[in-house]
Amino acid sequence: xxxxxxxxxxxxxxxxxxxxxxxxxxxxxxxxxxxxxxxxxxxxxxxxxxxxxxxxxxxxxxxxxxxxxxxxxxxxxxxxxxxxxxxxxxxxxxxxxxxxxxxxxxxxxxxxxxxxxxxxxxxxxxxxxxxxxxxxxxxxxxxxxxxxxxxxxxxxxxxxxxxxxxxxxxxxxxxxxxxxxxxxxxxxxxxxxxxxxxxxxxxxxxxxxxxxxxxxxxxxxxxxxxxxxxxxxxxxxxxxxxxxxxxxxxxxxxxxxxxxxxxxxxxxxxxxxxxxxxxxxxxxxxxxxxxxxxxxxxxxxxxxxxxxxxxxxxxxxxxxxxxxxxxxxxxxxxxxxxxxxxxxxxxxxxxxxxxxxxxxxxxxxxxxxxxxxxxxxxxxxxxxxxxxxxxxxxxxxxxxxxxxxxxxxxxxxxxxxxxxxxxxxxxxxxxxxxxxxxxxxxxxxxxxxxxxxxxxxxxxxxxxxxxxxxxxxxxxxxxxxxxxxxxxxxxxxxxxxxxxxxxxxxxxxxxxxxxxxxxxxxxxxxxxxxxxxxxxxxxxxxxxxxxxxxxxxxxxxxxxxxxxxxxxxxxxxxxxxxxxxxxxxxxxxxxxxxxxxxxxxxxxxxxxxxxxxxxxxxxxxxxxxxxxxxxxxxxxxxxxxxxxxxxxxxxxxxxxxxxxxxxxxxxxxxxxxxxxxxxxxxxxxxxxxxxxxxxxxxxxxxxxxxxxxxxxxxxxxxxxxxxxxxxxxxxxxxxxxxxxxxxxxxxxxxxxxxxxxxxxxxxxxxxxxxxxxxxxxxx
Amino acid sequence: xxxxxxxxxxxxxxxxxxxxxxxxxxxxxxxxxxxxxxxxxxxxxxxxxxxxxxxxxxxxxxxxxxxxxxxxxxxxxxxxxxxxxxxxxxxxxxxxxxxxxxxxxxxxxxxxxxxxxxxxxxxxxxxxxxxxxxxxxxxxxxxxxxxxxxxxxxxxxxxxxxxxxxxxxxxxxxxxxxxxxxxx
Numbered sequence: 001x002x003x004x005x006x007x008x009x010x011x012x013x014x015x016x017x018x019x020x021x022x023x024x025x026x027x028x029x030x031x032x033x034x035x036x037x038x039x040x041x042x043x044x045x046x047x048x049x050x051x052x053x054x055x056x057x058x059x060x061x062x063x064x065x066x067x068x069x070x071x072x073x074x075x076x077x078x079x080x081x082x083x084x085x086x087x088x089x090x091x092x093x094x095x096x097x098x099x100x101x102x103x104x105x106x107x108x109x110x111x112x113x114x115x116x117x118x119x120x121x122x123x124x125x126x127x128x129x130x131x132x133x134x135x136x137x138x139x140x141x142x143x144x145x146x147x148x149x150x151x152x153x154x155x156x157x158x159x160x161x162x163x164x165x166x167x168x169x170x171x172x173x174x175x176x177x178x179x180x181x182x183x184x185x186x187x188x189x190x191x192x193x194x195x196x197x198x199x200x201x202x203x204x205x206x207x208x209x210x211x212x213x214x215x216x217x218x219x220x221x222x223x224x225x226x227x228x229x230x231x232x233x234x235x236x237x238x239x240x241x242x243x244x245x246x247x248x249x250x251x252x253x254x255x256x257x258x259x260x261x262x263x264x265x266x267x268x269x270x271x272x273x274x275x276x277x278x279x280x281x282x283x284x285x286x287x288x289x290x291x292x293x294x295x296x297x298x299x300x301x302x303x304x305x306x307x308x309x310x311x312x313x314x315x316x317x318x319x320x321x322x323x324x325x326x327x328x329x330x331x332x333x334x335x336x337x338x339x340x341x342x343x344x345x346x347x348x349x350x351x352x353x354x355x356x357x358x359x360x361x362x363x364x365x366x367x368x369x370x371x372x373x374x375x376x377x378x379x380x381x382x383x384x385x386x387x388x389x390x391x392x393x394x395x396x397x398x399x400x401x402x403x404x405x406x407x408x409x410x411x412x413x414x415x416x417x418x419x420x421x422x423x424x425x426x427x428x429x430x431x432x433x434x435x436x437x438x439x440x441x442x443x444x445x446x447x448x449x450x451x452x453x454x455x456x457x458x459x460x461x462x463x464x465x466x467x468x469x470x471x472x473x474x475x476x477x478x479x480x481x482x483x484x485x486x487x488x489x490x491x492x493x494x495x496x497x498x499x500x501x502x503x504x505x506x507x508x509x510x511x512x513x514x515x516x517x518x519x520x521x522x523x524x525x526x527x528x529x530x531x532x533x534x535x536x537x538x539x540x541x542x543x544x545x546x547x548x549x550x551x552x553x554x555x556x557x558x559x560x561x562x563x564x565x566x567x568x569x570x571x572x573x574x575x576x577x578x579x580x581x582x583x584x585x586x587x588x589x590x591x592x593x594x595x596x597x598x599x600x601x602x603x604x605x606x607x608x609x610x611x612x613x614x615x616x617x618x619x620x621x622x623x624x625x626x627x628x629x630x631x632x633x634x635x636x637x638x639x640x641x642x643x644x645x646x647x648x649x650x651x652x653x654x655x656x657x658x659x660x661x662x663x664x665x666x667x668x669x670x671x672x673x674x675x676x677x678x679x680x681x682x683x684x685x686x687x688x689x690x691x692x693x694x695x696x697x698x699x700x701x702x703x704x705x706x707x708x709x710x711x712x713x714x715x716x717x718x719x720x721x722x723x724x725x726x727x728x729x730x731x732x733x734x735x736x737x738x739x740x741x742x743x744x745x746x747x748x749x750x751x752x753x754x755x756x757x758x759x760x761x762x763x764x765x766x767x768x769x770x771x772x773x774x775x776x777x778x779x
Numbered sequence: 780x781x782x783x784x785x786x787x788x789x790x791x792x793x794x795x796x797x798x799x800x801x802x803x804x805x806x807x808x809x810x811x812x813x814x815x816x817x818x819x820x821x822x823x824x825x826x827x828x829x830x831x832x833x834x835x836x837x838x839x840x841x842x843x844x845x846x847x848x849x850x851x852x853x854x855x856x857x858x859x860x861x862x863x864x865x866x867x868x869x870x871x872x873x874x875x876x877x878x879x880x881x882x883x884x885x886x887x888x889x890x891x892x893x894x895x896x897x898x899x900x901x902x903x904x905x906x907x908x909x910x911x912x913x914x915x916x917x918x919x920x921x922x923x924x925x926x927x928x929x930x931x932x933x934x935x936x937x938x939x940x941x942x943x944x945x946x947x948x949x950x951x952x953x954x955x956x957x958x959x960x961x962x963x
Binding site for chain 2: 076103144145147150151158180181183545546552
């Protein structure tokens, strides 16, 4: 009767659990889950001031959505035709917000005339320099030279702008890129073969796999056609990198996942010589993964691809519970097994959950996601094993496994530290010392660029495009904050001499400041005053030298005074055609006050960076942003954080284990600790710098290592426990360790650490084993 | 016989006043690697209807640079290379510009015309003109939209060498340059 009730309640519990899993999965599916592959999204958001963060977002959005296509051909006409054809094809794609490939003549005329009314407010820098020094004669000389020059450079009216201030301004105005307008198209200059440019802005995120597929399939199809016609297409854009990375990750998930699955299936079949254990294990792991995926999707909107890769790796850990159950089931009945293995499994779960939950404390969104995924997955698998397995294996036989006997014999032949404390202890101490000395010589590698693996060919194309166009990078820039735009502009004008100095000292290539196009109102008034002085001093002699009359002088002065009445305000400028390429230098959506950015072109020297950083000591509103450095610093910061997390995890586990095992706890703790040290030193020996991903992998090693130690102590029938422990190490090595083959650095480092760590643990645990009897240990 | 002679006479002017194209020009003119000579420039400023006269000397090295030295009424030395203009006055460098796209285009154009790069020009202009007794005149109408923004047409004339250029601006002004005492 009691047994029936127990059986009935077990059945009910199992049923409820299965229902929960099903409901969670249904809820997740209705959310329309999407996967994310951006490494940046795994990293913490910058701890910047809000305006600086807005600026960073704006800049990264601009760069992440932009693509540059260059068409090169020996035949100029073919290259021109290629641009037009590609533009036509791309225009039809809804994923593309806009395409720039030709200049509308009217726009160009308009852009050239738009600023004409402000010719006395915006001055060419070299003219301004002369006027500031009261050198009025050289300006007149220059106007005279231009007048007599055979080259007509769009000179304006001799009365409206006698000194040609507007054409001087236009003449010296540099373009964004190394581009010349040829036949209304953007032709790249300074290259041996005719090359034309097309830029496009994506409508959606470049990380979206579906967008990548749609855009790139169209471009690549056209690229092949162009290749046949002798036109080479060179491309640059984040989309290409994310697409390549996603492709690589997908490929690796497929190969590593499949490889590990096959390896596991073959081994399980070999050991159990039955299909049922395999099916049960797959069920346990699938339920674990499914529940983890459902809950992660429900908590975070998008599940990251790397989270998913680790999710597949979760197989290696949650399969432990199923393995231990099925191995021990060979020793005892379905009725008694739960009582027998529950303490071990629970402690194992506890230690793993502790280790994974520690990751959630790290402020990396990616790690938090992984922590949630693994903790939920483990718990779900554990519940499935505890609640459902006794029911599903009700009638199974209790026949010991051949593999267990063979493996146990091997283990028995392993030296035990207590048998030969001096020798084995000595060897271990020597290894430890060697490892520690290697470790102390090691370095850290926190540079975010080391963690990404752009394909060589892409880098080559990217560099070519950057070189051709002299384009600016997106990772370093200045953010200028003030109460309003006018004050931002004034601040920029104040720091521009510093930047000019850096250029003349050859510490910096160049920079893009909005004040080149939109001077502050204060500066405009100052410029007006300088022009007035120029007219006073030089207009009469200038006009006399070209035989113009007194009435012309009066007329010119009248026009000048009238023109000066209107100033170029940010509002007017923003509404103009010519501001379109530069509007992004103003940070949008700033709640209070205003912010602008200054971008750099070409290389920036370290010395220049120091000077740029110092700007903010004088004015807190000026911030130098170096995104790559910022992220690398953060990664470094979290690496040291990770060390603390690991220490914390170990400490928590030691306390709990100490309560149960008293002084025998060393048998469980030492193998993972020694394995961690040996692993890290091997990584250093291999020439890698330690980074956060190695340390996070160690948390996993700790979890699996503790499981093994606990199970071995808890369950006294050693042979099958050791088989289960060995199998679980094997499956984990297959699941995680295979990641060592990955070309994605993050995965490679993770896999390497797990592979080494688990191998060391598997070798060290038998050395530290007790007398093969739980009673002996607990006594 | 008389009839045949008459036909030949009738055909003569046709060959003498042949319609001109870029290929003809390439055959007729010589494009020396180096050339120097004197120039006379008339610049008509349309908004005040004045003409500015200047004279000077010039020399060029094909594909490399043009030295344009105005001697009267002001002294000025202009060194034009496709990407830069340098203005010198009394040996002092006055202007050094990394020129912007439009200016670069004008520069390049001046280069092509002065050094008789007919092949380059054929991609930018339509040509009409004629040849009479070894003297040719040609009118270039821009097909390149960018050039059309600042120049409506360019008139050229010469024999084996280019002798005169007139650049018509869109606003009504023009610059007429005639060459003299050319030597290689």
